[in-house]
Amino acid sequence: MTGTALQVEALVQRGAFRLDATFRIEAGETLAVMGPSGAGKSTLLGVIAGLVPLTSGTIRVAERVVDAAPTPRTHVSAAQRGVVLLGQDPHLFPHLSAHDNITFGPRARGVERRAADADADEWLWRVGLAGLGARHPAQLSGGQQQRVAIARALVTKPAAVLLDEPLTSLDAETAGDIRALIREQLTSTGTTAIVATHDAVDAVSLASRLVVLEGGIITQWGPVRHVLAEPATRFAAAVAGLNRVDGHAADGEWVSGELRVEASVAGDAAAIFPPSAVHIDGVDASTWTGALRLDSAPTGRGVWLARVVRLEPTPAGIRVRTTDPDVAVDVTADRAAELGLTNGMPVRLRVDAAAVRIVRA
Incomplete structure (x- = not known):
């Protein structure tokens, strides 16, 4: 699996709030996005995923325009642009087993049952849940549910994965385990990713570059080490301790x-x-x-x-x-x-x- 470059030129006006962000992510790179509550992190990921409409700008996935506004208007649906959004809530299908949650995406894309089952078994092993495929979400812990969600996201070989604070609701020990799992799987699959987070540990552990988003605009960006060593704003300094x-x-x-x-x-x-x-x-x-x-x-x-x-x-x-x-x-x-x-x-x-x-x- 090979990651895909993303080019983001996004202007979104929603009432009094305005998001204005431009950046590029190279294929296989993980970018961290940090900012205070209300800075626009979730809005930014929603735009890239196709869930929030652009006011103006362009979103490119592998140089393919999947969103453009105002004219000529282009909008590829969220289901068709090859970008997966994973948030704090794993949003597993409660009536399906862990195994069937993972096979859902490949089957919906026309993969035959035997191949989808084999992929699900492999991914259950990769995320440390071998032998638990028959369990339903209610029978899994929060950390185990997040592991299933990660497997379900990556089994479809997406162009990019967007992680919207997926560790916030987990305890520190479980979050550490899931963080290590995310890094391992993103690295091994070469998947392009954006991680929106409040935690500098996520940025340091997962990303090569960091974007600081405040009040809907990018106030600083660059290699994670550089941004944390020389923060340009008080928020960035607080993140860096x-x-x-x-x-x-x-x-x-x-x-x-x-x-x-x-x-x-x-x-x-x-x-x-x-x-x-x-x-x-x-x-x-x-x-x-x-x-x-x-x-x-x-x-x-x-x-x-x-x-x-x-x-x-x-x-x-x-x-x-x-x-x-x-x-x-x-x-x-x-x-x-x-x-x-x-x-x-x-x-x-x-x-x-x-x-x-x-x-x-």
């Missing part, structure tokens, strides 16, 4: 709010650094105005006063969100308790200069 703070550099110093660091660039620029590089201490005041009165002298480069805006749990402790500027700080739970961190509390932050990269905006 980094702080990105926009500011201005002049006379060897970059400034944003109360934060100042040494800089070798000039003009609009951003500071990028991990939350783990920021140290947090309490101040001898319970209010912001009180902290300012006690700390009216300059704090120096890399040291500033901030306010806690919220606390978020992390696997290793607590992420403290602060402002001004907006910076995340990672601390252990016992350190947070020691400081008595609460929303609105003034704190002193210090960032290691060696951990800060200043990049042009």
Whole structure:
């Protein structure tokens, strides 16, 4: 099986929302699409799959135009364009066994029963469900149902597979297993794929390139490593587990709010650094105005006063969100308790200069 190149030039206007995205995926490549809720990820996949109409633009599958608007209008139906969409819900036929769910696609395309049965048996083995083909969806776990859905998607040898957050509803261990399965099968079959996800692990594990979609437009795209190492927006930085703070550099110093660091660039620029590089201490005041009165002298480069805006749990402790500027700080739970961190509390932050990269905006 050989993947197929996709060329997307999509403009979709749906009420107040506008999607405007242009990119190309090479044959056999997996592209990750990340963005906040409402950014247009599902709309984009729906356009490529033929489920959402174009306002204007062109969709090409292997250089074949399957969608074009406004004139001349072309629209190849979802069933005829060779693109499979797999979402969070596997959408298995409840009245069919796992085996018959997999044979449904080939049989609908005219494959004779014996060959379809043989393909289904092979795919049940490939996805780790050998011996479970007679079970119906209600007799399978969520992870097993997703495995059947993957087999059903790939057995028809599609031109491309679109994965719309297929791991979101699974627990972490099951999601890890399914993620490894998807990578293995996409690689072995050479299937072109787009993975829409909220999880950077999906992008790193499955894709070679990453598109960041925000507010219906592409704000950054490139190799996954490059996008995560030098995020162009605060959202992309959050996905990469980094702080990105926009500011201005002049006379060897970059400034944003109360934060100042040494800089070798000039003009609009951003500071990028991990939350783990920021140290947090309490101040001898319970209010912001009180902290300012006690700390009216300059704090120096890399040291500033901030306010806690919220606390978020992390696997290793607590992420403290602060402002001004907006910076995340990672601390252990016992350190947070020691400081008595609460929303609105003034704190002193210090960032290691060696951990800060200043990049042009």
